[in-house]
Every structure is written in structure tokens, then in C-alpha cells.
Amino acid sequence: MTEYRRKTTRTNSFRNLAQQQRKIQATTGAEKYMKVTFLGTGTSHGIPMIACSCKVCTSDNPKNKRMRTSVLVSTNGYNILIDATPELRLQCIKNKITKLDAVLITHPHADHIFGLDDLRRFNMIQRMDIPIYGTPKTLDTIRHTFSYVFTTHSETGGYKPRFSLKIINGDLTIEGIPIVPVKAHHGEGEVTGYRFDKFAYVTDVSDIPEESLEKLHDLDVLVLGALRYTPHIKHFSIEQALRVVRKLRPQKAYFTHMCHDIEHEEDGNKLPAGVEFAFDGLMIDLS
Numbered sequence: 001m002t003e004y005r006r007k008t009t010r011t012n013s014f015r016n017l018a019q020q021q022r023k024i025q026a027t028t029g030a031e032k033y034m035k036v037t038f039l040g041t042g043t044s045h046g047i048p049m050i051a052c053s054c055k056v057c058t059s060d061n062p063k064n065k066r067m068r069t070s071v072l073v074s075t076n077g078y079n080i081l082i083d084a085t086p087e088l089r090l091q092c093i094k095n096k097i098t099k100l101d102a103v104l105i106t107h108p109h110a111d112h113i114f115g116l117d118d119l120r121r122f123n124m125i126q127r128m129d130i131p132i133y134g135t136p137k138t139l140d141t142i143r144h145t146f147s148y149v150f151t152t153h154s155e156t157g158g159y160k161p162r163f164s165l166k167i168i169n170g171d172l173t174i175e176g177i178p179i180v181p182v183k184a185h186h187g188e189g190e191v192t193g194y195r196f197d198k199f200a201y202v203t204d205v206s207d208i209p210e211e212s213l214e215k216l217h218d219l220d221v222l223v224l225g226a227l228r229y230t231p232h233i234k235h236f237s238i239e240q241a242l243r244v245v246r247k248l249r250p251q252k253a254y255f256t257h258m259c260h261d262i263e264h265e266e267d268g269n270k271l272p273a274g275v276e277f278a279f280d281g282l283m284i285d286l287s
Contacts, residue, residue, distance in 0.1 A: 034075040034286040036199060036221070039091035041278045042066025043227060043259040044111040046087070056260040063264040063279040067091060068111040069203055069257045071223070073196055078175045080104060082194060082201055088115030095281065099126055102174050105134035106203060107191040108141035116146060120161035129164040133172065135192060139165045168192065182215050184208045187234035195219075199286050200250075203257050206234050208244060219250035220286055223278065226255035228262065238262075245275055254278040 040046075047066040048057035056064050068085035078101040085091065100122045106112055119130045132142065142165065143150060149160050172179040182193035182200065185207040193202030193212075200216050202208065203225035208216070216222065224244060227235035235257065236244070245253045253275045268277045 034073065034196065034199065036284045036286065037072045037074070037095055038256065038278045038280060038282040039070040039072055039095060040067030040085050040087060041256045041258060041280055042068055043257055044068065044109065045259070047260050049260055052260060054260055056263050059263070061264060065280065066258065067280055069225070071201060072097060073199070075177055075196065078177060080174060080177070082106065083112040084115035084119070085111055086114040088118040092118070100130060103130060103132045104179070104194055105132060105138050105142070106193065107186055107189065108134070108138040109204070112204075113142060113145065116142065116163070117161055119163070120159050123162045124159065129162040131164045131166050133166045133168050135168055135190065137190070139167060180215055182212045184212055197286075204234070205236055206232070213248065216248050219248065220252065221284060222248060222250035222253045223256055224253065225257035227257060228259050242272070242275065
């Protein structure tokens with residue numbers, strides 16, 4: 001921790017300069033882009049599941065191997081992570097992620113927050129606290145689950161992650177990037193989707209209220225959670241997700257958070273034009 005504090009002032013000056021340069025580039029149009037990387041597209045069990053010998057869990061097709069659900073939004077020099085899965089370390093290594101500027105949490109279930117401890121590596125690299133955005137309930141769960149992060153006593157022989165918790169109470173602006181939260185239902189609970197310009201991401205959803213649907217029109221890309229073909233109390237089925245796609249009519253739709261009932265190629269061929277199952281490592285360019 002001493003080393004951290006000693007280098008903070010010097011490193012912050014470099015970081016502030018880099019931030020200013022990125023903002024100038026974005027303003028002048030020298031660097032305008034948005035890329036979305038699917039870090040994981042699987043349900044809370046992940047695919048393959050433990051002790052399962054079904055055809056999807058034993059498939060050789062890499063598109064049937066799904067880590068827990070998360071995406072990285074890269075825009076104008078900034079990396080914004082949506083959800084921190086238990087495989088976050090592996091996802092960052094696999095996708096060569098070397099910095100994170102912020103984390104948005106959809107809801108506080110284990111498969112969406114249990115990777116937050118891995119942010120400590122980015123603390124060490126970037127010499128900064130990582131801002132984490134969520135609803136009050138989500139942030140309360142993070143405080144409870146990661147209580148050791150918020151204690152004041154120093155630890156020896158290790159390194160605690162450093163979070164800066166930010167309550168979502170309306171539209172956001174992160175490093176000049178406007179983000180619109182989209183409230184939805186996850187069974188009896190709530191989940192927060194996020195819209196970045198013409199891209200929107202709504203996973204772990206069982207119903208989207210009309211007032212939230214109004215925020216999802218005129219999209220180039222819509223990502224929806226779609227667990228399986230049969231109904232589930234907390235998740236859209238494939239048909240329920242398709243109904244939303246038909247109503248909103250995005251240019252392109254991707255389904256994520258699939259369980260082992262979904263075989264990527266076989267079931268993907270059944271989807272209508274303009275709709276696809278996402279897969280781990282998929283990158284989409286929204287420039």
C-alpha cells in the first residue's frame with residue numbers, strides 16, 4: 001500500500017494527461033469508435049456445466065463453451081465493463097484487456113459480481129480506484145460481499161481491490177460517454193440494462209416495462225438475455241426475446257446468457273434473419 005501511495009501523484013498526472021488527449025481526440029473526430037466484446041455468454045452455471053455429458057457440454061465447438069455473461073464496451077479510448085463474472089481474470093487474459101475505466105453492474109447475483117476482486121490487478125496497473133456503478137441494492141450487496149475491501153486496517157501479504165461505488169439514479173455520463181440505464185424485471189427482482197448510443201444491453205430479464213421499452217427504440221444492436229426455449233420464471237425464453245426484437249426492430253439482435261439447451265450452430269440456424277446467438281470472444285464494431 002505504501003508503494004501505491006508513493007506513486008499515485010506522479011501516475012495521476014500521466015493519467016490526467018492521457019484522459020485530456022482522449023477527450024481532445026473524441027471532440028475533433030480523430031478517434032470515434034465503439035466496439036463491443038462478448039467476454040462471456042453463458043448462464044450462471046457456465047457451459048460446460050459440472051458433471052454434465054449432454055451434447056452441448058461435451059461439444060468440440062468453441063462457440064458452445066460459455067463463460068458467465070459479460071461484455072466490454074470500448075469507445076473513444078475508454079473501456080467500460082458490464083458485470084464482473086467469476087472468470088473475469090481469464091476473460092481479460094483471453095481478450096487482452098489491459099485497462100478498465102469503469103464497471104457497470106446489472107444486478108448483484110454471484111455470476112455478475114464475484115469477479116470484482118480481480119479488479120485489484122487494474123488498480124495496480126492504473127494506480128486508481130475503479131468506479132463501479134449500480135443501484136443502491138446492488139452496491140449494498142457489493143459492500144456486504146466484499147466487506148474486506150472497505151475496512152480501514154491495512155493487510156499484509158496481499159492486496160485489496162480499490163472500488164469507488166457510484167449510485168445510479170438517472171442517466172449517466174462516464175468520461176464524457178452518455179449512458180442510459182434501462183430498468184427491467186428479473187423474476188421478482190430488478191435488473192439494469194444499459195444503452196450506449198445505438199447499442200443496448202439487457203440481460204437476465206423476464207420482463208421489460210413499457211417505459212423502459214421506450215428507451216430501446218432506434219437501435220443498431222440490441223443484446224438480450226435468452227436462456228432457453230422453455231419458460232423460466234426469471235429469464236426470457238427464446239420466443240419471449242424474439243417478441244421483444246419484433247417489437248423494437250433493431251438493425252441487429254444478439255442473444256446471450258444461454259444455458260446448455262442451446263447448441264450454437266443447430267439452434268442458431270432456426271433464428272430469423274438479423275438475430276444471432278452471441279458467443280464468447282465475439283466482437284462487434286459499431287463505429
